[in-house]
Amino acid sequence: MIDVFLNEAFIGSVTDIHEFMESVKKQRREGIIPTNLNIGHDEGLNEIHIETTKGRCRRPLIIVENGKSKLTSELITKIENNQITWEELTKQGVIEYLDAREEENAYVAISEEELTKEHTHLEISPITILGICTSLVPFSNYGSSSRLIRGSKIQKQGLGLYAKNFLIRNDTDASVLHYAQRPITTTFMHDIFNYDSRPSGQNLTIAVMSYEGYNMQDATILNRGSVERGLARSTFFRPYSTTELRYSGGLMDQIGIPDKEVKGYKSEKDYRHLEDDGIVFTEAQVGSEEVIIGRTSPPRFLGSLEEFNIAANTRRESSISIGEETQGIVDMTIITENEEGNRLIQTRLRENRIPEIGDKFASRHGQKGVIGMLIPHIDMPFSSRGITPDIIFSPHSIPSRMTVSHLLEVLAGKVGALNSKLIDATTFDNPSEESLRKQLLELGFSEDGKESFYNPITGQKFDAKIYTGNIYYLRLKHMVANKLHARAAGRVQLLTRQPVEGRAMGGGLRVGEMEKDCLVAHGAALLLKERFDSDKTILHICENCGMFATYDYFKNKAICTRCGSDTKVSPVEMSYAFKLFLDEIRTIGIDSQIKLKDKF
Amino acid sequence: MTDIFEKYKDKLPGAILEEIKLESKSNELTQAEIIRALDESVKEYEAALIAPGEAIGIITAESFGEAGTQMTLNVFHFAGVAEIQVTRGLPRLIELFDARKEPSTPSMEVYLKPEFTANEKTIRRVASFIKEMKLQEISSEISLNIMKQSVDIDFNEEKIKLYGFKKEEIIEKVTKDLKNVTVKETKKGITITSNSEEVNLSMLYKIKENAKSVLIRGISKITQVLPKKEDSKYVILCAGSNLKEVLNMKEVESKLTTTNNIFEISSSLGIEAARQAIINEALSVIENQGLDINIRHVMFLADIMTQTGVVRGITRGGISGEKESVLARASFETPINHLIDASLTGELDNLKSVIENVIINQPIPLGTGLPGLMSKMKKEDKKGAKK
Numbered sequence: 001m002i003d004v005f006l007n008e009a010f011i012g013s014v015t016d017i018h019e020f021m022e023s024v025k026k027q028r029r030e031g032i033i034p035t036n037l038n039i040g041h042d043e044g045l046n047e048i049h050i051e052t053t054k055g056r057c058r059r060p061l062i063i064v065e066n067g068k069s070k071l072t073s074e075l076i077t078k079i080e081n082n083q084i085t086w087e088e089l090t091k092q093g094v095i096e097y098l099d100a101r102e103e104e105n106a107y108v109a110i111s112e113e114e115l116t117k118e119h120t121h122l123e124i125s126p127i128t129i130l131g132i133c134t135s136l137v138p139f140s141n142y143g144s145s146s147r148l149i150r151g152s153k154i155q156k157q158g159l160g161l162y163a164k165n166f167l168i169r170n171d172t173d174a175s176v177l178h179y180a181q182r183p184i185t186t187t188f189m190h191d192i193f194n195y196d197s198r199p200s201g202q203n204l205t206i207a208v209m210s211y212e213g214y215n216m217q218d219a220t221i222l223n224r225g226s227v228e229r230g231l232a233r234s235t236f237f238r239p240y241s242t243t244e245l246r247y248s249g250g251l252m253d254q255i256g257i258p259d260k261e262v263k264g265y266k267s268e269k270d271y272r273h274l275e276d277d278g279i280v281f282t283e284a285q286v287g288s289e290e291v292i293i294g295r296t297s298p299p300r301f302l303g304s305l306e307e308f309n310i311a312a313n314t315r316r317e318s319s320i321s322i323g324e325e326t327q328g329i330v331d332m333t334i335i336t337e338n339e340e341g342n343r344l345i346q347t348r349l350r351e352n353r354i355p356e357i358g359d360k361f362a363s364r365h366g367q368k369g370v371i372g373m374l375i376p377h378i379d380m381p382f383s384s385r386g387i388t389p390d391i392i393f394s395p396h397s398i399p400s401r402m403t404v405s406h407l408l409e410v411l412a413g414k415v416g417a418l419n420s421k422l423i424d425a426t427t428f429d430n431p432s433e434e435s436l437r438k439q440l441l442e443l444g445f446s447e448d449g450k451e452s453f454y455n456p457i458t459g460q461k462f463d464a465k466i467y468t469g470n471i472y473y474l475r476l477k478h479m480v481a482n483k484l485h486a487r488a489a490g491r492v493q494l495l496t497r498q499p500v501e502g503r504a505m506g507g508g509l510r511v512g513e514m515e516k517d518c519l520v521a522h523g524a525a526l527l528l529k530e531r532f533d534s535d536k537t538i539l540h541i542c543e544n545c546g547m548f549a550t551y552d553y554f555k556n557k558a559i560c561t562r563c564g565s566d567t568k569v570s571p572v573e574m575s576y577a578f579k580l581f582l583d584e585i586r587t588i589g590i591d592s593q594i595k596l597k598d599k600f
Numbered sequence: 601m602t603d604i605f606e607k608y609k610d611k612l613p614g615a616i617l618e619e620i621k622l623e624s625k626s627n628e629l630t631q632a633e634i635i636r637a638l639d640e641s642v643k644e645y646e647a648a649l650i651a652p653g654e655a656i657g658i659i660t661a662e663s664f665g666e667a668g669t670q671m672t673l674n675v676f677h678f679a680g681v682a683e684i685q686v687t688r689g690l691p692r693l694i695e696l697f698d699a700r701k702e703p704s705t706p707s708m709e710v711y712l713k714p715e716f717t718a719n720e721k722t723i724r725r726v727a728s729f730i731k732e733m734k735l736q737e738i739s740s741e742i743s744l745n746i747m748k749q750s751v752d753i754d755f756n757e758e759k760i761k762l763y764g765f766k767k768e769e770i771i772e773k774v775t776k777d778l779k780n781v782t783v784k785e786t787k788k789g790i791t792i793t794s795n796s797e798e799v800n801l802s803m804l805y806k807i808k809e810n811a812k813s814v815l816i817r818g819i820s821k822i823t824q825v826l827p828k829k830e831d832s833k834y835v836i837l838c839a840g841s842n843l844k845e846v847l848n849m850k851e852v853e854s855k856l857t858t859t860n861n862i863f864e865i866s867s868s869l870g871i872e873a874a875r876q877a878i879i880n881e882a883l884s885v886i887e888n889q890g891l892d893i894n895i896r897h898v899m900f901l902a903d904i905m906t907q908t909g910v911v912r913g914i915t916r917g918g919i920s921g922e923k924e925s926v927l928a929r930a931s932f933e934t935p936i937n938h939l940i941d942a943s944l945t946g947e948l949d950n951l952k953s954v955i956e957n958v959i960i961n962q963p964i965p966l967g968t969g970l971p972g973l974m975s976k977m978k979k980e981d982k983k984g985a986k987k
């Protein structure tokens with residue numbers, strides 16, 4: 001007797017597992033019981049589980065009976081002629097959806113040729129083992145799986161035409177690539193997802209070589225001439241928004257150019273981009289920390305005296321200004337209302353992003369790298385046909401990563417570009433290297449994809465032939481302009497007096513635990529002290545009781561409030577964080593005293 | 601000759617002196633040449649000494665830490681090969697330095713005296729005497745007989761024959777081990793009855809459960825044995841460890857036999873042996889992972905762990921919890937507990953170590969922060985004029 005569970009609840013038991021399961025499956029295929037029901041026999045526990053709940057991952061497979069696929073050639077022609085729909089195929093019991101548990105009991109053939117009597121299902125296509133992003137990688141059956149995973153992750157970061165209505169959208173951190181192109185080397189997934197209308201990269205001419213060491217490790221060299229002609233340029237959009245809030249007592253925010261009397265008034269220069277309504281005019285070029293929406297708010301706390309004196313000078317400035325080290329052109333402003341009926345102002349800044357040193361680029365094969373150098377067109381190596389590459393890719397990136405697919409795409413891209421044809425390089429079903437070589441030879445090129453290149457400075461021919469072709473490259477969203485950051489002195493946290501964190505705040509770069517260890521290991525004691533003195537303070541300590549003394553600035557004298565004025569009080573330099581630590585352990589009832597001793 | 605070396609006794613370690621002695625003899629060096637060789641050696645030796653103020657602790661920690669990031673996590677390479685599974689890699693290193701009382705996979709390498717390694721048969725016989733064998737393993741059925749108020753045990757005849765057990769031998773062992781019971785021989789095995797006057801079911805059940813784990817033969821805790829030929833020497837690899845008992849066996853070569861349980865070594869062979877065992881175990885892990893960490897770091901760590909005469913781990917219950925400074929202890933783990941404990945006894949932190957001085961932002965007493973400058977004040981002579 002085997003127990004049967006429906007949605008994890010016991011409903012009964014059966015004697016013949018096989019007969020029971022087959023009859024359930026038969027009835028499901030005939031449409032007598034719901035098609036979203038799955039049944040599975042757990043051999044370990046010897047239990048039968050029937051599931052109808054939501055949230056299970058299910059996938060379609062072709063049903064096989066007696067070693068024969070139920071999707072006959074007759075049906076295939078019907079599909080081709082649009083006479084039958086997917087829906088009907090599932091209803092007719094040709095295709096069924098299995099969940100993970102039922103799949104454990106199924107024996108699935110990958111192709112129709114290998115079907116035997118034992119098989120229960122047939123894969124619709126071998127590429128269903130890959131997801132959407134992975135299917136977008138051409139020649140992916142020639143690459144290693146880890147690179148394929150990286151390649152499909154990278155494609156999500158590529159800039160492109162992310163939405164066709166981007167002009168009227170207000171997304172955060174949105175970028176749009178200029179002159180995005182469809183890839184020459186495509187896969188079937190590009191067609192299915194209409195990739196051509198929302199592409200996210202460009203077909204570049206690549207040369208696989210090292211050049212002046214600027215493409216060592218994973219760096220790549222870009223042709224400055226190509227960049228100046230518009231290669232991989234993008235526009236970065238940054239939205240800002242504010243509302244005119246209402247407060248109790250009929251007070252509310254006011255959008256407009258603040259009066260000079262307002263608390264926290266910046267300077268006339270900061271408000272110069274604002275129009276009379278307090279909102280920046282479109283196409284204004286705004287720079288670091290400049291105001292784009294002027295606003296004043298009522299005072300935060302109303303004292304009893306100030307209640308009778310609500311004059312302009314008690315309002316405070318609360319304008320929206322753009323961040324430090326950011327700039328841009330005002331692209332669009334929307335004035336509307338939010339759900340509560342308050343006036344809502346949304347502004348969008350636009351910034352032209354030209355590729356610069358440090359910007360990240362990648363091919364679709366997990367070969368990512370940053371720009372190591374932009375070389376002027378005249379200093380780029382050129383082929384005997386006068387072609388200068390857009391990008392120089394280091395050959396050292398290939399052997400250890402074994403991305404043969406990357407190299408094949410170069411070859412296929414070259415053939416496609418010369419033939420003005422798209423190359424379909426779908427996984428498991430792509431042109432062979434031999435056929436690509438043959439086509440290249442027919443086009444009058446060297447069949448191995450290599451060409452003679454010349455040193456632009458001396459004019460001499462390079463000894464080695466250079467592998468060159470066309471490849472689809474993505475500009476990734478990680479841009480130097482969004483990340484470059486350094487600071488000297490600056491803002492500190494109120495509590496610890498240590499520098500604030502984060503680029504947007506103009507924060508410091510942390511010397512952490514391991515960096516500290518490094519300095520200790522080198523015995524650089526004084527350097528370590530200097531690095532950590534960002535919060536140093538001078539504290540007065542009573543030598544009698546070891547507590548912090550009070551410094552009286554009127555008398556210019558430190559006094560211990562506990563022991564009186566007779567005890568000796570000495571100034572001591574220490575980190576403010578330590579003072580804070582002593583204060584904090586006092587709050588949990590642990591007294592701490594500092595004993596002073598003359599150093600010499 | 602010997603008096604030259606006698607002179608250098610304090611300047612060079614014995615091993616180096618011994619080496620120079622041998623080399624000078626084989627190369628027929630003259631007296632002057634030997635002195636020169638010794639002087640050069642002293643120079644090299646002193647140059648190799650670590651400088652005062654070197655941060656050896658943190659360098660050791662980083663030497664392990666950096667290599668630790670590259671360690672593959674406990675990958676089992678011997679699939680299909682007759683091997684006893686032993687924890688390796690980072691998990692082993694962690695349990696070693698934490699000084700866990702019991703390793704996650706205790707194991708032993710038992711070497712035999714030459715007279716017992718003549719053929720494989722004797723080795724297998726010795727191995728079978730090492731492996732722990734419980735009554736349950738040689739019995740086919742253990743059942744309660746409620747009518748007779750007894751526990752009936754039927755033996756597995758095949759195993760009895762294979763291991764050469766005698767029923768009397770088993771009866772003796774069971775009687776001795778279970779106490780206050782009478783054991784009688786039956787057709788298929790033995791039957792156990794209690795000697796106490798009142799016998800109830802739960803008592804009988806207890807006897808049954810205890811009878812299962814009566815040690816019939818072998819050494820307790822050793823669950824698996826694997827005789828193996830290791831470059832012309834026979835070794836018995838054991839899963840489980842019981843060094844004291846194994847060393848008591850007359851067949852065992854005690855000089856070579858080891859375990860990976862540091863505490864067993866410490867209690868049976870002493871702390872110096874434990875120190876060496878820590879070094880050997882750590883080095884074997886490092887070597888096994890294909891890494892290269894200088895032996896001096898390992899030795900330093902082993903020294904620190906064993907310097908008090910007992911094995912202590914680098915944990916908050918071990919070395920790190922015994923630091924002198926309150927702030928240093930609090931900055932490692934569970935700060936509040938350390939602070940409260942320190943406040944109860946009114947501890948004084950002299951701020952003599954590294955972490956405390958980083959916390960209060962003072963120069964650390966290491967490297968350039970170590971030396972101080974002392975100036976001698978000029979004394980005024982009797983006439984009042986300064987010299």
Ligand SMILES: [Zn+2]
Pocket residue numbers: 542543544545546547560561562563564567
């Ligand atoms: Zn005081």
